[in-house]
Amino acid sequence: MTSSWILLILAGLLEVAWTLGLKYTQGFTRPLASVLTVAAIVASMGLLSLAVKQLPIGTAYAVWVGIGALGAAVLxxxxxxxxxxxxxxxxxxxxxxxxxxxxxxxxxx
Incomplete structure (x- = not known):
């Protein structure tokens, strides 16, 4: 597995984190949950942007969204x-x- 795939998987896991974090922000009215959620969004996007330097954008985006959707649904x-x-x-x-x-x-x- 290349480093781009590892970055992409980490980005997907962070997508799961921020998606679940939205539930805890209560409409961004809870400061700590809101800051952590926004940090996870930024980190997830940052890792995705690094992964697509080497991976096809369509594949990377589909995997990123898929990991996020699957993880959010299961959790x-x-x-x-x-x-x-x-x-x-x-x-x-x-x-x-x-x-x-x-x-x-x-x-x-």
């Missing part, structure tokens, strides 16, 4: 007791397959 179920229906889990599984597939076929340019 939403765990932390916030959001529904974990069989259909939802099936489609989240498909999203995971898509992320891995993009990694395997995406390469760098």
């Amino acid at each position: 939403g179920m765990v932390l916030f007791h959001e529904p974990a229906t069989p259909a939802r889990l099936f489609f989240l599984g498909l999203l995971l397959v898509a992320i891995v597939g993009l990694k395997v076929t995406g390469g760098s340019h």
